[in-house]
Amino acid sequence: MSDRTVSEAPAADGPALDAPLLLGVRHHGPGSARAVRAALDAARPAAVLIEGPPEGDALLPLAADPRMRPPVALLAHAVDDPGRAAFWPLAEFSPEWVAIRWALAHDVPVRFIDLPAAHSLALKEPHGGPQGEETGPAATEEEVTPVVDPVRVLAETAGYDDPERWWEDVVEHRSPEADRPPGTGTPTGTTPGSTPGTATTATSGDPLAPFTALAEAMTALREAYGDGGHPRDAVREAYMRIQLRTARKEFGDGVAVVCGAWHVPALATRTTLAADRSLLKGLPKVKTEMTWVPWTHRRLARHSGYGAGIDSPGWYGHLFAAADRPVERWMTKVAGLLREEDRFVSTAHVIEAVRLAETLAAMRGRPLAGLTETTDAVRAVMCEGSDVPLALIQDRLVVGETLGEVPDSAPAVPLQRDLTRTQRTLRLKPEALEKELDLDLRKETDAARSRLLHRLRLLSIGWGEPAEGRGSTGTFRESWRLRWEPELHVRVAEAGVWGTTVETAATAKAESQALAATALSEVTALAEHCLLAGLPEALPVVMKALADRAALDADVGHLADALPALARSLRYGDVRSTDTAALAEVAAGLAERICVGLPPACTGLDADGAEALRRQVDGVHGAIGLLTAGPAPAEGLRDRWSTVLRKLADRDTVAGIIRGRAARLLLDEGRLTEDEAARLMGLALSPGTPPADAAAWIEGFVGGASGGGMLLVHDERLLGLVDAWLTGVPADTFTDVLPLLRRTFSAYEPGVRRTLGELVRRGPAPESAGGAGSDGADHPYPGFGPGLDTDRADAVEPVLHLLLGSPPQPAEAAV
Structure with missing residues (x-):
């Protein structure tokens, strides 16, 4: 043959x-x-x-x-x-x-x-x-x-239902002294499913015998299947x-x-x-x-x-490297991993796991305990039947996170060489195992690491992805998830057309994207990215494109989408030592145009359009807060924005969800008193308002995770208004408003929902008692209602004095 x-x-x-x-x-x-x-x-x-x-x-x-x-x-x-x-x-x-x-x-x-x-x-x-x-x-x-998997066909021909198990038995666990392990009989002129034949037997110990037998098997398969698809x-x-x-x-x-x-x-x-x-x-x-x-x-x-993908490269690597006693050495590795994870695994566990694996192999007729037997033994002996630690073993040992290394003398594109040098300078070693990286941007090395990672993201080289930090939420903190994948070498080669260093390549690509961008939000996001990545050479081109797009774009929605990114960018000057003066003028101009064009844009909207614009109002509100909180705040901008919100809150033609949100933002800013907020809610929930519009107003005012639930908990008047409106909704329209209400209240924390439920169950205090908590009221568990519960307030006062460190005042002085 x-x-x-x-x-x-x-x-x-x-x-x-x-x-x-x-x-x-x-x-x-x-x-x-x-x-x-x-x-x-x-x-x-x-x-x-x-x-x-x-x-x-x-x-x-x-x-x-x-x-x-x-x-x-x-x-x-x-x-x-x-x-x-x-x-x-x-x-x-x-x-x-x-x-x-x-x-x-x-x-x-x-x-x-x-x-x-x-x-x-x-x-x-x-x-x-x-x-x-x-x-x-x-x-x-x-x-x-x-179309034809040769290993699977040979396994089925030998009577195995698992090709990997057959391959382990006949090849991976093959004894050097064996002529031919069980199951290596190959089909001679037969099709799959027939009884295994007997191939030519080689001399005992012949190193070429396995290849002779395998060649005979493949010849039979090629005769039956041709090119195999x-x-x-x-x-x-x-x-x-x-x-x-x-x-x-x-x-x-x-x-x-x-x-x-x-x-x-x-x-x-x-x-x-x-x-x-x-x-x-x-x-x-x-x-x-x-x-x-x-x-x-x-x-x-x-x-x-x-x-030829393999399911267990870590296991195969162990089989190849283990000079002897592969099962014992494998169990020792597993025990070491579990001990690193603070699980109690003793030497007795290892011995018992080895014995069980060998017993399972003997019962199943296998020449040596394979991965299946060792996994079963580890689950029973070391993991106490749990698959949770077994998943860790599968990930760390059976598959493994080994990342190879290549010498510097290997050919590489100039961009790859610059990236490698920078990684070594910044002590950022590429690793296959995902790791968290927390950066303090006040430190020079961490700031340089941040610039590198942002430049790579701009070049579509996704080595790192921003993550939510576990520590401080200040702007000088950044958290990243790093994981190096082999495909990133291809991305580096692709990015090589932009330049020979990471900085020049990122600058060239940013300038190209700025010129090609069609949406204002794309340019503002790019400006933010340039500041994060420390690309001052690209900023003039980006800023010119930003000014051009901003001057031509009259869509308030586009302006509202663009402003938050600019406002965030202005926060980076202090920590990153970058000049953001050019952005301040553009951002102030966008904010002024939004203040002028937003009220007319909030009328005549359907439900989806109103929800989208509500999110944009939130974004603009946060952006204006950033623009007016810096060392050089835009003069009068916050007052103009408050005037816009007041117009939105008072106009009946504005969608209910936007009116409710505007009223809530004014209340949070202290520009709307509690009495005025109660009046606006009373008008929005009056009997003449369609239930769907009223529910939308409620969603805008107390919806989402913005603290609306706690507002209702602590302001019993507002809760009473909502309760009175809800109980008065006609039965034929209740099912129409229920989805909105469910979406509103489902976002609250469980504890907030539980407290609100208790308050509603108790109900408002009886009017005959003078209101909840009024003097002379005999109501042991008051719910919500007008007035102040002085008894409950007096019970909390000593704790507040203790927390504040101030001595309690005499009762007559307090009066």
Whole structure:
């Protein structure tokens, strides 16, 4: 079947190969990796050929660099379109990586023989093909999943319902002394589902026996399924055969080929050179660049690179690295992790878990305890049957968060080199595990870190995302969530068109976005981003675009959306030492135009439009608060805004939710007395007002999480008005207002809702008693009503004096 034969006459450095040695492997398989190393040690080939893009040949010597730490990946991208890229990931337990390191260690020529990336990136076939993980337009699961999964077919043929379990039994847990582990019988001229046949048996201890058996199995599958649903494989295999012919002319027949086992039958097939070249004729081509980039174990757990995602890269890495007693060593790792999380795990737990795993393996007929058995044992012994700590083990150990490293000598775009230098200067090491970063912008290093992260966000390099801080809420604090993903290298390559450093690239992109922006809010958000990122060179262009858009835009809604970002930007001058004077003039002009145009814009709105404008009124109110609270407040702006709110609160033509919100904002600012607020509520809830409009007014006044619930708790007059209105709503219209009311009150804290319920249940104090809490009232649990409950106030007064540190006054002095 195979071209491989080994001469009986041994040579000084191993047996002489009289035909190419085809080593079919499963990508990212530690068992295959060990078998490849043993086969290469035994055969001592004159050259090693590996499935991979030939453009990576010049980068292969870097694999021997001690600073190269897998997992890593070859990254190829089109020069003219960096976003069109592909990865070829390699882990420490990948057979290809083992073959590369073996060849470099033994000074044996090594090269890639798969279809060049220049062709694979240009082909318009579905992305994510088996030769590498491609980025670009997302492919569906059907496009990236092989129609025929060879491992699954072989597992089913051997009587297994789980292909991963079959692979572990026959390859990953294979004993070196075994001829052929149970279940490796392969179909001979049969289709899946038939009784397993018996393949050729190799001599005990023969390191080439596993590859012979696997090649026979794949030959049977290729005879039954052809290309298995991958038409591009024919092109790739034609190119590999051409490269194999070239290598045989240069090195003779003593070459070894490490490739996916699926391709072995095609490489062993005898074809003519002309036939193979005809398959490659007319292939599209693009100019590409290639380099090494760090990879992660988590990304190896996806069905992407080489079309061979693995569910447990951390477990596979452990199997490959463990010299002996893999189960015992694994249980020790698990125990160490759980102890770090303050869980009590003793040595006895480890011993018992090992015994249980081995017992489960024996009961299930497995040659060695696999991941399933060890997981079951850990759950029962160390996790007390809980899946919560088991999820941590799955994330940290079974999958793992290992991030590889690449030496500085690897090729990289100038922007990547500048980013790497900056990361080292600021002591921000890229890590695969998500971490929280709290910054104090008053410190020079933290301020520089903040500028870097904001510049990267502007360049669409999402290394960090802003997070809610757990400490101070001041403007000098920032919190970030950092997590480095391999795809960010592609984003860096894409951003390289803007400049050679992070600062110049972010400046160029900000200027371009300012000129291309069509909405005023886009430009104001960009101005805010430029201040956060510390891009003074871009601000003149952004400010000119902002002034131009603001002068031409007459839509009050657009102005209201733009003002909050400008107001926030003006707060950054103190902490970040940036000049925001240019923004102040524009912001004041926008605020004046909003004050003029807002009242007419609040009439004739439907429910959705009124809700949207209510949110904009809130945003403008907060923005004006910022504009008038700085060291150089806009003169008279707060008074003009209060006048606008008063107009909105008094006009019957304004939507109810906006009138209610305006009244509430005035009340909070102290520009509306409690009596006036009660009068406005009484008018809004009068019998002549349609129930839906009244409910909208209530939502605007006390809705949301703005403290409206506590306002009703402490102002019994307002609660009484709401209660009286609600009880008077006709039954035929009650269902119409119920959704609005439910949305309003559901946003309150549980404690607030409970207090309001108790007050409503008790009801207002009887009028005959003179009102709730009035002198002479005999009402042990008063609810709400007019007047002041002096008895309850007197009970609280001593506590207030104690908190304030002031002595209580005599009763007659208080009067």
